[in-house]
Amino acid sequence: MQDIADLLGLSRTTVSWVLSGKGDERHISRETQDRVLKGAADLDYKPNLIAKTLRMGKTHTIGLIIPSIEDQFYSEVAKAVEFEAYKQGYTLTLGSSESEKDRESNLIQLFRDKLIDGLIIAPTKYSRKEITNLCRQDFPFVLFDRYFPELDTNYVITDDERAGYMLTRHLIEKGCRKIATININKHLEVTQRRMEGYRRALRESGIEQNPNLIADVEFATYRSDAAGAIERILVLEPDVDGFCFITHILAIEAINCFHEHGIDFNNRFKMGCVHEVPMMKIVAPKMSIARLPADEIGRQAVRLLLASLKKAGNADEQRTRKVVLPMELIYRD
Amino acid sequence: MQDIADLLGLSRTTVSWVLSGKGDERHISRETQDRVLKGAADLDYKPNLIAKTLRMGKTHTIGLIIPSIEDQFYSEVAKAVEFEAYKQGYTLTLGSSESEKDRESNLIQLFRDKLIDGLIIAPTKYSRKEITNLCRQDFPFVLFDRYFPELDTNYVITDDERAGYMLTRHLIEKGCRKIATININKHLEVTQRRMEGYRRALRESGIEQNPNLIADVEFATYRSDAAGAIERILVLEPDVDGFCFITHILAIEAINCFHEHGIDFNNRFKMGCVHEVPMMKIVAPKMSIARLPADEIGRQAVRLLLASLKKAGNADEQRTRKVVLPMELIYRD
């Protein structure tokens, strides 16, 4: 910048005005402006965003923390977030917590130290404290997928209770009476809501809950746990006739397990699943699906975040926004 | 920082020394150091990384640009990159080029303007110019998946020719004589190398190349194109007996297409595929696989990048490093 000023015999100030697009506002002559623009081009001038950031206090970067990049759902959301952020002139910084407490708090800390303007996060069950901190310090963020009902935060979630209910009800309508399900990280709100729907559907149909049909696994170890859980169900209740998978990752593990045991799962069971991933339709063509609107979740999360960045300080405006998106239900069979 | 200094009656300088861990080096008394540390904790001091960055010229952030986050392979690499970067104290900024020229050059530009220390990128076919620029300006970067043989750059790629060769040879050994394949973005080095392997295997077995068995699709539109390509092959050469898929995304589309047409692909064809994704083994249990070492690619890419960050300036050292990783071959059927 100094170089341009020297080259043209102007001051840094003037160059800055022009380059930041405020030339007209400052009534700088067309001619001077053109000279500056040309000079910048000649010297191949690249503004130093770090300096600008230090001065302005804005990085135009948003952080996204998800439990796992590999998971199809989160990577779909990541894509949507990146897309929308890019459109709005923001850059994405990504962290994968791997559902580990320390990783997650470190990432939040790391991202927060002024490297990002705001945060989008699907928190693990451990992070209530970190989230509460963000609230207290008025750091802009929005939760998705998982949230804490008792905290007044921005979030975008889905109608999980309804999805669990509708999937289960459909199985019942198709004749199932012994419907199994697997809890994953049962302390998560999102899990509880889907399970609540499952229970309501059973209740409304007068089917008693059978604890043998409900397994528990932890997210961190679900790959190894899920197979065991399925096997246990098959042993305890050999005439199980339906499976309600509250997330696609459980359906995948279950199908793997069925396949290894040579079980003709497509005909032996009726199945329903929250979310669908590529090839699932081929593997289990008759499984009903409640589809998570990953694109919309990502888009809305960015919008809520940018909105809350803009109104930072405006105490009069509504402080938080909560969005509940509907899942699309696809009944098959 | 000033606040801490004021609180303790010390200068900013001293506080800075202590906080940056250089207290001992500067022979600052244990006592003073403890006071500073305590003061920092009391005031809940958070260093401003932006200021530090401006001063030090390092952001400790690396950029990753991939063609698509949703793609299983790239998201596996992203995960490995994030993991390794985190371990080394770096943060990841992610961009998805969607194989669009403008998006890609914008991202490179955006990331480069001092927001990142270095870049890891799987370039599209359009980006030779941008990459050449990075070279000329000595900006640290490493390519993966795709590279430009005529440019002297860091890269980590795989033994693609061998993979294409081994998969095809296996099909031939199993009795196939009419092996179809689909070119995707045929101007990409990586595609050409895999196709070269396919051709070599045919040549060595004295099987003549049949242009009807080779389709072309573009990455940007592969979803719609692939089905058409498969259908064309089935019409032109109804007795096709093998498929060599040079990437998993083509296998997925092909299998979808077979499935929709009610074709019993597992028994009618023998198949081979570069890379494997969840559930593929269930859908096509007899398909052979050349597995891309996504984890290793990500890890190595980060290491090469950090190595080249460290030696920036050391003209005597070897300038670039090239890594070729082997794919694991899994023969089934």
Place this chain on the structure above:
DNA sequence: CTGAAAGCGCTTACAG
């Protein structure tokens, strides 16, 4: 219409 100067929050050569 244009410029001199302060300041964002750090680090570090230099002087005591």
Place this chain on the structure above:
DNA sequence: CTGAAAGCGCTTACAG
């Protein structure tokens, strides 16, 4: 052992 001061590259209130 400790501190005053310069500087990283910008933006902008203030003065002409």
